[in-house]
Amino acid sequence: MDTVTERNIGERLRSAARIEPERFPRLKLIGNKWAEAVSAKLAAAHASPLSVEFVASSPFVLSTAALSETDTQMVLTVRSAKWRETALVAADGRFADTITEAGFGGDGRDAPAAGRPLTSVGRFFADAALRTFVETGNAVFADVVALGMSADRLLVEGIGHKLEEAIAPEARAFLEFRFRVSIGRCEAALRVAIPESVLSPHRRKFAALPDEGPSIVDETWTRDLEAGFQKTDMHVRAILCEQQSSLGEISTFHVGQTIALDATMQSLVLLECEGQRLFRGSMGRSRDTYVVKVSEPVDPTEEFIDDILAH
Known part of the structure; x- marks a missing residue:
């Protein structure tokens, strides 16, 4: 640039x-x-x-x-x-x-x-x-x-x-x-x-000005609606690393190949839900299971600025 x-x-x-x-x-x-x-x-x-x-x-x-x-x-x-x-x-x-x-x-x-x-x-x-x-x-x-x-x-x-x-x-x-x-x-x-x-x-x-008027919403209906949303299934992904590769490099990928990533065991993992970046966390293990400890929230404004400057 x-x-x-x-x-x-x-x-x-x-x-x-x-x-x-x-x-x-x-x-x-x-x-x-x-x-x-x-x-x-x-x-x-x-x-x-x-x-x-x-x-x-x-x-x-x-x-x-x-x-x-x-x-x-x-x-x-x-x-x-x-x-x-x-x-x-x-x-x-x-x-x-x-x-x-x-x-x-x-x-x-x-x-x-x-x-x-x-x-x-x-x-x-x-x-x-x-x-x-x-x-x-x-x-x-x-x-x-x-x-x-x-x-x-x-x-x-x-x-x-x-x-x-x-x-x-x-x-x-x-x-x-x-x-x-x-x-x-x-x-x-x-x-x-x-x-x-x-x-x-x-x-x-x-x-926006805060709404200080009396509520006309049925509170029972609101609670039922919130309870229903709480049970909605969502897809959550933990992303360790994202990096660019050329089409030529991707075309040579094969089973058994080792791909080097720009990440270490200390790198923060990005937690994403339905395409929305939410948190970053540290990766670890609990017995035989990989786990992620949430470390910090993702700031949408900073993400927007970083995406623009990265291009």
Whole structure:
């Protein structure tokens, strides 16, 4: 495959993986639930109630210029044991003052001046609030994807430089959820940026809204139908190796011939049901019987990409 074709395929795959918020209505539902959950958490921890409003979601590409344009004063980096990328929770220069106002029971009568330096008290209240967004985010995404996010480091100096050093260029595409946090005349902006590569495998779920209406299906009929499906016979195959051979080589096959495979006893066996690849597993023996221990599920997206690149 020539380099130009490889670049074209790579760009087409990246384009197909991008999330355009207007095509995925569930993102708005998640954003609104997120704002409600954060409001409830912050109300329990502050003397005065804060208003948290979901504004919109949009693609975001990390750069020092992009951070400067949004008046970013602090960024909380976020990690997960479920993915390698870094998520970000970023707040503008008025966020710490707004959160502190609620923390001390103020009513937000006087709007904070822009560009005020961050105090140790403001940093304390802001850091706790940013972590609240992380904690509640795990819950609101639970029906779609288990994010398993946890707060990492709070950055308040040299933010752009530090993030560009820590995050690889190919991992700087995010989907951000923008929120407005306010009390009285104190108002601040906050953005939660989740790596697009983490969310893109779940595009189908984001495209459909959950059905929350009452069920009109007969539950007895549903159980009987499910029980019937459970008894359906299916054909399962365990495939050790697949490789290409020329027509000439195949025409010389004969009984007793030994055919070398590109596989070893440590190679993973592919489990397939009715043409659908389901799992990979390790081959072993139990007495006189060969067995397969399931090791990992097959990711359809990765399989699709590997098939294209293999040709």
